[in-house]
Amino acid sequence: MLEAYRFGVAEGPHREPWTAEYHREAVKIYSESLPWSYQRDVARLFRDSENAMKERLIPSGLAGDWAIVTAYMREAAGSIEDWLASGEPVSRGPRLAEAPELTLENPRVVHWDGLAALTTRDGTRRLKRACVAVRQHFDAEAPPSLEAAEQLMLKRLASGVPIADVASEMGYSERSMYRELSRLWDKLGVSGRAAGLRKATAEGLID
Template sequence: MLVRIAVADPLPVFRHGIVEILRDAGFTSETPDDLFAWVRDEQTTIVILTLRTDADWRTLEGLRRTAAGLVLVALLEQMSVGDSVRALRAGAACVMARDTSPAAFREGFRALVRGESLIPVEVLRALAAPEAEGAASGEPSPTERDWLRSLAGGVTVGRLAAEAGYSERMMFRLLRDLYTRMGARGRTDALITAQHRGWL
């Protein structure tokens, strides 16, 4: 199967290292400047994206909405269960530590090309349960925390909806459900509650 592969990381040396690791494993990859234009281009594509900043997380979610057949690999600065779950829910098919060894990277990438994903057991357990646990306690999911942070920063619901891939009406409904789950009377009350509980 012919697969197009893109590597996106802010450090040129790191990008080059991933390209070399992939070359050693028999894969050719590219480092496009405009990922969104690149994924709209052709056939099956894999994007390897480092997640370090909020903008990187938004890129991950945006790429997921851009091309249906796109396979996303998330490289995390700090490999944690929470960030792994967040990346998988945001559209990543595979999550690896940014400082993983070349051999482990090759193994994970080969599995991905075969249509499989190597996910740690503790991450699978968290994927199976946390939404219910969070909902019971009123605690927002990682995505919902991002929404609250954006609202606290002055982002409009319309813009938030566009970034999340929902209609504005659906976004209002999702936010209303979130506020209710948090025990808040509205947006301001929810943001105050989130600030007090350290969710922002």
């Protein structure tokens, strides 16, 4: 939405685009471009995401951002659910059968200029910062993804196979194997073999 202001869209009355007041108006704009069945799925996704976030421990430094993101999802879902319950979207908005399939190659166009006109630059920037901060927190928590060769190394070492034998099985020299393992420990954020195997086991990276 920030791009819309660069093209002359005037700021609107809602300073915080995560409030119920904002979303009660925003949902009418969604209905002009998104099939009602798609809006229903979005509401479910927001509800599921909000519930999942409720079960997580919130770092103290992230409390404000966390509150904004959960409020956005809660109010967006609630407004969509109320809008759908009214029956108006079914008669007014595009039906899924009348619209192209919703894909990355063929998305529906959301009227971002209309959404931007409901709020302010500062409000939009604050929402974006909160979303980025929460996303970065989840990304940092996520266990690293391992390549098949890395998983095999860990499994063989966890089974007690000597490093020299693992190197031979995988076509490495012993020196090269130590280099590969050093990279793997760095990737896992650990200092060595014992810690690496403990972390990989605890996070389900190996069976």
